[in-house]
Structure formats: C-alpha cells, structure tokens
Amino acid sequence: MDLELVQRVQEGDKKAFDVLILKYQQRIVHVITGFVHDPVEALDVAQEAFIKAYRAIPNFRGDSAFYTWLYRIAINTAKNHLTARARRPPAVDVDALDATNYYDAPELKEFETPESRLISDELEQAIQQAIQDLPEDTATAIRLREFEGMSYEEIAQVMDCPIGTVRSRIFRAREAIEKQIYQIMSEEE
Amino acid sequence: MTVNQNELLSALVDGELKGNELEQALQLLSTSDIAKVQFQRHQFVSDVLHGYVSQNRSVDLTGRITDALLDEPAILLTTKRKALVIPFPTHLWKHATGLALAASVGAMAVMGVMNQPQNQLIPVTPVASIESPAQPMIVAQTGNRWTVGEQEVEDRLNTYLVNHSEYAGASSVFSYARVVSYDAGQ
Numbered sequence: 279m280d281l282e283l284v285q286r287v288q289e290g291d292k293k294a295f296d297v298l299i300l301k302y303q304q305r306i307v308h309v310i311t312g313f314v315h316d317p318v319e320a321l322d323v324a325q326e327a328f329i330k331a332y333r334a335i336p337n338f339r340g341d342s343a344f345y346t347w348l349y350r351i352a353i354n355t356a357k358n359h360l361t362a363r364a365r366r367p368p369a370v371d372v373d374a375l376d377a378t379n380y381y382d383a384p385e386l387k388e389f390e391t392p393e394s395r396l397i398s399d400e401l402e403q404a405i406q407q408a409i410q411d412l413p414e415d416t417a418t419a420i421r422l423r424e425f426e427g428m429s430y431e432e433i434a435q436v437m438d439c440p441i442g443t444v445r446s447r448i449f450r451a452r453e454a455i456e457k458q459i460y461q462i463m464s465e466e467e
Numbered sequence: 468m469t470v471n472q473n474e475l476l477s478a479l480v481d482g483e484l485k486g487n488e489l490e491q492a493l494q495l496l497s498t499s500d501i502a503k504v505q506f507q508r509h510q511f512v513s514d515v516l517h518g519y520v521s522q523n524r525s526v527d528l529t530g531r532i533t534d535a536l537l538d539e540p541a542i543l544l545t546t547k548r549k550a551l552v553i554p555f556p557t558h559l560w561k562h563a564t565g566l567a568l569a570a571s572v573g574a575m576a577v578m579g580v581m582n583q584p585q586n587q588l589i590p591v592t593p594v595a596s597i598e599s600p601a602q603p604m605i606v607a608q609t610g611n612r613w614t615v616g617e618q619e620v621e622d623r624l625n626t627y628l629v630n631h632s633e634y635a636g637a638s639s640v641f642s643y644a645r646v647v648s649y650d651a652g653q
Contacts, residue, residue, distance in 0.1 A: 279479075279483075279489065282489065287542060292536065293493065296529050296533065299532055303527070303529070304510065304514040304520060304526060305514060308520060321526060325528055329536065332536055335542060405516065424517070429481075445478050449473060449509075453473075456508055463524065463525075
C-alpha cells in the first residue's frame with residue numbers, strides 16, 4: 279500500500295503524502311528522539327526529515343520498503359542536526375542497524391527518564407488489561423495482527439472466518455484499547 | 468463517521484486496502500477532519516502496541532509539514548519509466564535474415580570440422596620426411612601418441628606428458644584436463 283501512496287505522490291497527489299506522514303510520524307519522531315533528546319527539537323528534525331523525503335520522493339524506486347528509506351533519511355537528518363549544533367551523534371553505528379531492529383540498540387534508549395519509563399509501564403499494563411477484557415475472538419485477532427504481524431488473510435485462515443470479520447474484530451479491539459490509552463494520557467495531563 | 472468508514476480507516480492503518488477501498492479511504496481523509504483524527508487515533512494505538520511512542524504522547528506533524536510544503540511544486544512524474552524501443556526498419560529484415568542464415572551455416576561448418584576424429588588432426592612432420600627422403604616416415608594414424616623422428620624430442624615430449632598428467636591429477640587444478648598417455652606397449 280505504501281508503494282501505491284508513493285506513486286500517487288510521484289504523480290502530484292500531495293494528499294497521499296499526508297497519509298504517509300500520518301502513518302509514520304510517530305515512529306520517525308521516536309527514532310529521532312533517540313538522537314535529539316529534546317522533544318521539541320525532535321519534532322523540528324522530524325519535520326525536516328519529512329520535507330527532505332518529499333523532495334527526494336521522485337528518486338524513490340521501491341528498491342527497499344518506503345519506511346526503510348524514510349528511516350535512513352530521518353537518521354541522517356538527525357545526525358546532521360547534531361553535527362550542525364556541534365554535538366556528537368551517538369557512538370552507535372545506527373546506519374548499520376536495520377530500521378526494524380532499531381529498538382534493540384541500548385545506546386539509543388539512554389534518554390529515557392524514570393518518569394517516562396513509569397508512564398510507559400503504566401500504559402503497557404493498561405493495554406494488557408484492555409486486551410484481556412476483550413471477547414476472546416477480538417483479543418486473538420488484535421494479537422495476531424499487532425504482535426504476530428499477520429495479514430488479514432492469514433488471520434482469517436487461522437481463525438477460520440471471513441476477512442470482513444477479521445477487519446471488524448481488529449477495529450473493535452483498537453477502539454477498546456484506544457479508550458484505555460487516552461484515559462491514561464488525559465489523567466497525566 | 469459510520470462504523471464502516473471507521474473500519475476502513477482501521478484497515479488503512481494495517482495497509483490492507485486496495486483499489487476502490489483505498490481510494491475511498493483516501494478521499495475520506497482528504498475531505499473529513501474527523502476521519503483524519505480517527506485514522507490518527509487508530510495509528511497511535513498500533514504505534515503504542517509496538518512501542519513506537521516517545522514521551523507517551525501523540526504527535527501531529529501533518530499541519531506543519533503541509534504548511535512548509537505549501538510553496539513546493541507538486542511532483543509530476545508524467546513520463547513513466549518505460550524501456551526505450553527503437554523500431555527495426557522492415558526493409559532491413561531480409562538482410563538480417565540472410566546474414567543470420569549465413570552465420571548459422573558457417574557455425575555449423577566450424578562445429579563439424581572441430582568434431583572430426585582426433586586422429587585426422589595429427590600433425591605430420593614434413594621436416595622429418597625431408598630429412599630422410601629415402602625412408603618415408605610412417606605416421607601412426609590410429610594411436611594416441613605423436614610420432615616424431617628424433618628420439619631427443621620424443622623423450623622431452625614424454626617427460627612433459629608425464630609431468631602434466633601427474634600435476635593435473637595431484638592438484639585438481641585442471642580436473643577437466645585430459646590425461647594423455649601412450650598406447651600400451653610403446
């Protein structure tokens with residue numbers, strides 16, 4: 279689907295790029311925060327990375343996944359940002375890490391404060407609780423999708439039900455988890 | 468927002484839409500702010516489940532980036548990347564066919580000569596014949612060995628062949644090489 283969106287952008291559809299931003303902004307900001315610890319600064323760098331990606335998108339040929347390509351742009355933008363401010367980028371060779379196993383780099387997790395760790399734990403517990411409270415079929419569908427990375431078709435085969443049912447179950451699970459997450463976030467604020 | 472539309476946006480998060488449904492979802496996102504917010508919430512849940520969230524808050528960069536890209540010209544790759552095909556002039560086809568046929572016949576002739584039995588390619592040493600015209604040299608046409616008139620040359624060839632056989636066999640460098648030997652009794 280990403281490739282289809284990229285093709286649309288390449289054909290002049292700016293709205294398609296908005297969807298790519300919506301889809302990946304959270305991940306990109308998270309990756310950049312590993313370098314640029316200040317959250318406000320990280321947002322600026324993420325914005326710069328997306329703008330660079332938009333300008334470079336005519337050259338994207340689909341040799342790699344769109345996210346991998348975007349990830350590299352984000353990492354380079356973050357490194358350049360630190361260099362420009364005479365700050366040293368992390369010693370870890372992030373370029374050598376694959377976009378998907380980035381989170382395995384402990385050097386990039388140092389910025390986590392005890393407070394943020396505590397809130398993360400709280401969030402994690404709330405999510406686990408929300409999933410446990412779901413009807414079994416709904417809980418299984420979301421687990422297979424989010425934790426096992428299965429496609430709707432695969433889930434339909436495993437659960438022996440139509441793809442439309444899988445879609446509904448995943449949507450309902452998301453709604454339930456969403457309520458829990460936003461409740462915790464509003465309590466924090 | 469209907470439930471169906473909401474489900475559509477949830478499926479968009481998972482990259483499970485194609486064709487008309489994808490078109491419908493994109494249309495919804497570009498025309499409805501509520502749809503955009505809903506899509507963002509679904510995406511955020513997915514990101515939280517994967518641990519992609521920093522400072523436990525949802526970010527929205529779309530407005531900032533859209534503003535920044537406002538003055539950017541829309542990308543237009545109107546020319547699709549297609550292979551450049553140069554039409555071959557029809558009047559050249561006859562010449563090309565003739566050349567191809569001639570080349571095939573030539574290749575077959577060369578292959579035929581190369582596949583002749585080896586004995587017919589054995590060089591006859593005319594020098595030896597000149598040296599002793601009274602006794603015409605008999606060249607073995609059926610054996611595997613070269614027959615030369617001078618013993619010294621024959622001995623040297625002998626040594627070469629033995630060395631070659633041993634080297635090829637021992638090192639496996641020329642595993643494809645043919646082991647040459649003299650006929651039994653010679």
